[in-house]
Amino acid sequence: MQNLPFEFSHGGYIKESTVQQKIALQPPTTEAIDVETDFDYLFPDIARDSNSLLPADNNQDVIKKLKELGDAIIDRQSPEPEDDNSTIPPVYTYWGQFIDHDITANTDRAVTDLQTDITKDDFTPLSPDFVTDNLKNLRRPTFDLDSVYGDGPTLDPKNPTEAKDFYQEDDPVKLKVGQNAKQNANGVPTLGAKIPPESDLSRDLPRNNRIAVIGDSRNDENLIVAQFHTAFLRFHNAVVDWVRQNEPNNAQDNKKLFVRAQTLVRWHYQWLVVNDFLQTVTASKTVDSIFSDGLKFYHPRNGNLFMPLEFSVAAYRFGHSMVRAAYDYNRNFTNQPGALADATFNLLFAFTGRRDIGGPPGPGPSETLPFNWIIEWDRFVDKESAAKRQRNSARKIDTHLALPLSELINEGNKDPKDQDPIQKLLRHLAKRNLLRGYFLSIPTGQSLADKLGIKKLTVEELKQDNSPELNQALEPFLEKTPAWYYVLKESEVRAKGDSLGEVGSRIVAETIIGLIKNDPSSYLNDSEHEDDRDHVWNPSNGVKLPNGSEIRVISDFLKFAGVLPA
Numbered sequence: 152m153q154n155l156p157f158e159f160s161h162g163g164y165i166k167e168s169t170v171q172q173k174i175a176l177q178p179p180t181t182e183a184i185d186v187e188t189d190f191d192y193l194f195p196d197i198a199r200d201s202n203s204l205l206p207a208d209n210n211q212d213v214i215k216k217l218k219e220l221g222d223a224i225i226d227r228q229s230p231e232p233e234d235d236n237s238t239i240p241p242v243y244t245y246w247g248q249f250i251d252h253d254i255t256a257n258t259d260r261a262v263t264d265l266q267t268d269i270t271k272d273d274f275t276p277l278s279p280d281f282v283t284d285n286l287k288n289l290r291r292p293t294f295d296l297d298s299v300y301g302d303g304p305t306l307d308p309k310n311p312t313e314a315k316d317f318y319q320e321d322d323p324v325k326l327k328v329g330q331n332a333k334q335n336a337n338g339v340p341t342l343g344a345k346i347p348p349e350s351d352l353s354r355d356l357p358r359n360n361r362i363a364v365i366g367d368s369r370n371d372e373n374l375i376v377a378q379f380h381t382a383f384l385r386f387h388n389a390v391v392d393w394v395r396q397n398e399p400n401n402a403q404d405n406k407k408l409f410v411r412a413q414t415l416v417r418w419h420y421q422w423l424v425v426n427d428f429l430q431t432v433t434a435s436k437t438v439d440s441i442f443s444d445g446l447k448f449y450h451p452r453n454g455n456l457f458m459p460l461e462f463s464v465a466a467y468r469f470g471h472s473m474v475r476a477a478y479d480y481n482r483n484f485t486n487q488p489g490a491l492a493d494a495t496f497n498l499l500f501a502f503t504g505r506r507d508i509g510g511p512p513g514p515g516p517s518e519t520l521p522f523n524w525i526i527e528w529d530r531f532v533d534k535e536s537a538a539k540r541q542r543n544s545a546r547k548i549d550t551h552l553a554l555p556l557s558e559l560i561n562e563g564n565k566d567p568k569d570q571d572p573i574q575k576l577l578r579h580l581a582k583r584n585l586l587r588g589y590f591l592s593i594p595t596g597q598s599l600a601d602k603l604g605i606k607k608l609t610v611e612e613l614k615q616d617n618s619p620e621l622n623q624a625l626e627p628f629l630e631k632t633p634a635w636y637y638v639l640k641e642s643e644v645r646a647k648g649d650s651l652g653e654v655g656s657r658i659v660a661e662t663i664i665g666l667i668k669n670d671p672s673s674y675l676n677d678s679e680h681e682d683d684r685d686h687v688w689n690p691s692n693g694v695k696l697p698n699g700s701e702i703r704v705i706s707d708f709l710k711f712a713g714v715l716p717a
């Protein structure tokens with residue numbers, strides 16, 4: 152385990168000296184579990200067939216055209232279009248991001264000893280062999296919540312864990328939760344309404360010098376994912392209380408209690424990922440067919456789980472198109488009458504440790520999250536309102552991305568005014584995704600469709616309803632389409648943007664179910680229950696809400712965590 156805190160920042164472009172300065176200023180706070188696991192291609196044969204890749208020879212031209220395509224994918228106007236609303240509530244966007252941070256990291260950083268990266272105008276795509284030999288995933292590809300637990304609490308003082316700071320000193324089986332501020336760092340009282348229950352001010356990430364003390368600092372990248380991580384901390388602690396009360400045999404000593412609580416949290420999470428998250432974001436019947444007919448594509452390699460690059464670098468980045476430029480966040484920050492201000496993307500990215508929790512463009516730094524920014528989850532979870540109200544839905548999964556995703560305020564050197572081309576590129580998510588796919592030799596959408604046995608998108612479908620600008624930028628890629636664009640377009644034309652299409656659904660569901668199914672400690676392999684989908688562990692074997700209800704959808708989870716009124 153490294154001694155220094157490892158700060159996950161998308162892109163890894165923080166200068167070494169900046170990290171060293173931060174370390175000198177504050178004690179280690181942001182730690183991740185120190186692992187390196189394998190990335191590999193789900194379809195190694197097509198990744199090694201040049202016919203299935205974008206051309207590698209005239210690379211400078213391809214790079215230029217990918218950048219044009221990236222530009223054309225971004226909204227032109229603000230506020231965002233009124234007709235880009237899916238039937239998916241916005242919690243699924245950030246739940247999706249939370250899942251990404253639990254299982255995959257590092258596709259956006261320099262590969263060992265590599266002198267080039269996507270910021271160069273003339274980079275050459277890496278050969279698949281080089282990628283799999285040198286690029287390592289800095290996450291365990293299992294749904295074990297290492298982003299929440301790190302390597303666990305210190306229960307034996309002789310064997311301290313790296314993650315000991317994540318856990319409460321007086322009750323080390325519980326995770327620390329942060330307290331909300333009532334005033335900013337200059338003593339200016341926080342304005343706005345309190346969020347019910349008003350006395351509950353334990354709704355922030357634990358922080359040290361404003362930096363979140365959690366297993367993956369990417370979960371403090373924006374306020375919604377940070378509040379989602381906070382819900383996990385609270386859910387774990389509520390499960391500990393539940394076990395103490397309902398299963399005294401499992402609470403006899405701290406080790407037994409922690410293992411039991413952690414297992415329950417993981418299994419509830421995994422069950423919800425399969426039965427709520429995947430059922431919502433993938434095409435209907437995808438999940439059921441994998442359970443009835445078995446996994447067709449994801450199988451461990453040499454006995455090891457691996458993270459498919461087609462998932463991390465293309466298909467699973469579908470979530471970027473669901474991100475909104477502004478939300479109905481809570482009673483203080485929304486576009487409704489009487490609000491203090493709108494919950495714009497830039498504000499949601501300002502109230503994080505990366506931006507001094509309210510530093511520019513916010514009202515001024517605070518030590519922890521002010522109480523007026525506690526999220527009201529009821530605005531994020533309801534499928535009925537999602538279908539009716541723009542702000543209560545995720546954007547459609549389609550080839551249109553919100554404008555602020557081309558000006559990410561927490562990426563690059565964080566100075567939005569810096570016009571240096573490298574900094575501008577780092578703040579532009581659509582360009583980064585497309586260039587990353589090229590750099591890491593991700594097969595085209597058409598070759599993935601062929602491999603999966605799914606009817607390819609026609610040229611007409613690839614161009615359907617596109618602006619003239621987008622179609623012009625797409626022209627060079629009509630035969631060989633970057634996988635990320637293809638997955639978004641497939642969703643748009645074949646599923647109305649309300650779920651992934653078939654190629655996207657298959658890659659995402661095969662990977663996620665494949666990882667859970669092949670993890671011996673997952674709920675699907677619980678030895679106490681039969682190995683049969685109807686009889687494996689399920690929420691009837693887990694914790695219950697005070698009214699006896701089971702945890703079957705994400706809103707039940709948030710209720711049990713005490714962050715959504717029951």
Ligand code: HEM
Pocket residue numbers: 161162244245246247248251255256257258259373462463464467468469470471474559562580583584587
């Ligand atoms: C506000 C929202 C988000 C922002 C600002 C954001 C930003 C980023 C950035 C800057 C990268 C690195 C890009 C590169 O250079 O390769 C990235 C990677 C990624 N993002 Fe997002 N993202 C967001 C939400 C999401 C969501 C909702 C999902 C999925 C549902 C997602 C999935 C991924 C994946 C899979 C990666 C690759 C991770 C790896 O390195 O393995 N992101 N994101």
